[in-house]
Amino acid sequence: MSILTISDLHISLRTPDGPRPIVDGIDLVLEKGRIHGLAGESGSGKTITALAILGLLPDSMTASGSITLASDAGATELLGAPRHVLGAIRGRRVAMVFQDPSTSLHPQIAIGRQLTDHMRHHLKLRKDAARPRALELLERVKVPDPEGALKKFPHQFSGGQRQRIAIAVALACDPDVLLADEPTTALDVTVQAGILELLRELVDDSGVSVLLVTHDLGVMSAVADEVTVMRSGVVVESAPREQLFTHPQHEYTKSLLAALPGSALEASPETLVHDLLAAPAAAAPSQEDSP
């Protein structure tokens, strides 16, 4: 069943020279328990789409269309929803992981607090009830020494660990949907594979649905179940992973795929992950993030 449905989404930017379309009518369906990749180059509008889902667009942008979140009680319209509705959804039913964990985590707040503050707000937990949940989350994302980590600050962790923590923060309230905006782009190649494997595991274990926004088709081919390709604000092609990578329909998709290293077209997710791991053999092995 579909958990998140985007219909005919238009987003435009107010400029002194008139409105400029950023997203020009896109449709997308995220199925429950799946990873849906949203691919495109910079400027294609993919990140803006993700922000629109949570109502985080800057004031200079206006959006129209429909974004609905399905639940047992029916569907909730997210686009243009009143503040109290969005406040209940954000972090609780739809959560987001941002691109650069060194800026998306507050440098002056201990990560234990960053893990639990929204947890306590949404789930009405007391501090002593939230703490074991935080520890469990850190274990799930494989951050070493969870007890000690709670009191530490973001700068004391490596890039990969920070992103794992950011994922833990996003999962804290057991959301239905996880929006991941370029989660591996700011990370080292050797670390990227670990994050992607983590995402796959989390989806398989807990049934959370992921919208994975990225420009990197290699990442896409590693973990996505379905892929939607965007270009200049419109959807160019949308298909299940196998089909997109073996029989691309649109010229643009073909050109994107042609830019990838040759083996990616026919590789399986597992092979690709191992390829990503093996590739920069010349670089020094990192001490964290053992796959």
Place this chain on the structure above:
Amino acid sequence: MTSSPASGAVRTGKPARTAPAAHPFVRYAVRRVITSILLVIGVTLVTFVLTNLVPGDPVAAALGQRAAEDPTIVAHFRAEYGLDKPLVLQYFTYLGNLVHGNLGVSTTTHNPVASDLAKALPATLEIAIGAIVLSVIIGVVLGTVAAYRRGKVSDHVLRVVSLAGLSVPTFWLALVLYYVFYFKLHIAPGSGRLSSDFNTPHTVTGLYTIDALLAGQLDTFFDALSHLFLPVLVLTLYTVGLLTRFVRTAVLEILDQDYVRAARAKGLPTRTVVWSYVLRGASIPVLTVVGLAFGSLLSGTVLVESIFSWPGIGSYAYQAASHLDLPGVMGVGLLIGVMYLLVNLIVDLLYGILDPRVRIA
């Protein structure tokens, strides 16, 4: 401080240490204290050079015309300050005198400058502390509001008003407010720290309000408070403009940060986002500005105190300046310079407390 993974020196939670290293915050604090001490020495150098720069006879300048005509006094003075020795030695004599609290004798009050300043300082501290606390509270609130309403009417109004506030000559504002509130409206009491029918409370801190409270003399407390009203108002009006603008800029930059967006994406209520995320991020730049504002506040006291006959170091400076009492002026300059350095040192040390990146490896 940062390491690049490519170099292979990835930092884990516990860095390996070959020898016991001092806590990084201690290292940072020591570095800052040493810099401050060096600056204080530099400050004394500046005042020393200036005292010797005086065109004409430095003895006459330091002693006043009449005393300079008495040979015994002059001889004593020359010996005490080593005026016959080379300049470098004179500096060390000067430094030695400073360490012993000898700032010379005022040519107007004929008291040692150091004791004059010691008597006057608490009065200035009373209005300075009051003004800075008020300015910070109002400035942070207004600046944050302006930042959140960027581009809207209230933002523009606040910007214009704070710009106008920065443009006002403080000494004139003091005079105008004194005229309006005291002379015309009879709301504020007259000059000085207490009305004539009140006695000075027993000195504990030198701040009449605190001392009166400590002694349980409530009516003295209220009288002292009412006398504080105008000087604090003038100083606050001036500093609030400065603070509002800087807080606004600082908060604007914070609002652009990813972690604010991430906090909103977590569904945290706005007041939590503002209080725990935005203001915490802005605390460091705001602290910097508070340090600067204190400096401008101290300058303000020099221009304002005399109008209210407020017996602080500002009035002292005004009196000394207008009578060309060089020891007095130098003394105040030195004192305020050191106070300013001290405030900035405290600000820098507070960074270490506020920013974990500074105090933890």
Place this chain on the structure above:
Amino acid sequence: MSLPTVTTDEIDPGKLRWRRPRLRLGRWSAPLGIAGAAVALIWILVAVFAPLIEPHDPLAQNLPILQAPGHGTFMGTDELGRDVFSRVLSGASVTIPLSLLLVVMSVLIGAALGSIAGFFGRWVDELIMRITDLVMAFPTVILAMVIAAALGASLFNAVLAALIVSWPSYARLTRGLVLSLRQSNYVVSGQLLGFSALRSLWRDIAPNILGPILVLASLDIGTAILLLSGLSFLGLGAKPPTAEWGSMVSDAVQNFDSWWLGLFPGLAILTVVVAFNFIGDALRDALDPKSNTLRGGGLTL
């Protein structure tokens, strides 16, 4: 003086050596800036033509003492029988030219030293920066007061003291700008071509640092006026009987019930400073688009 919150303009090393800064006019700051320019212009004209417009000789003590405005005088008379209005006009010809001169010289000295520090680096940079640190360790008015007192009370010494106190902020700003520009492609290529340091500084770097310096300077004129009139208020600037706004307010303290004595000179200071500050604010908005205007979509797309 006031801390700059400006950033450098975008420099595009690949294309031009100098890109004209994009002029974006803030919605409020632009009209206010124009109003400010108008007021400033009026005051400058007053400063220039004061001797021609003033109804009485500012130094002549021939009018009735302490007369309120209205009985034949526009702003009343002071305790020596002088016309306040004429003195206010005359005061403009003292304060405004000196303040402008002060800012120009601070910019020249500060920018020169800052460029040298940023360009040549090493011990030159250390030395100049330590000196600026030392000067900036004092609050400006206090240090100016101390220097002016040491030099002796005169307008010349007050300007000199103010100059000593003002150049460091330009030095710091310029140094920072020069440091960031020194690495850019066209400067390096110029040096490889054998440009002398002076030529590099003049042709490649100077045009690109003008913007922020101009903004700082325009906001600084108001500070200069406040500083000079403040020093005169303290008795360290203009000597009596010169009509100077700060010393006029100082005299007014003795006779504060004659409200016209202090009000008008102070209002003059206020209006001039506000005018220049609005100009500076408008310039800052125009040349530094990031500081105040709405940002449309600074997001990763």
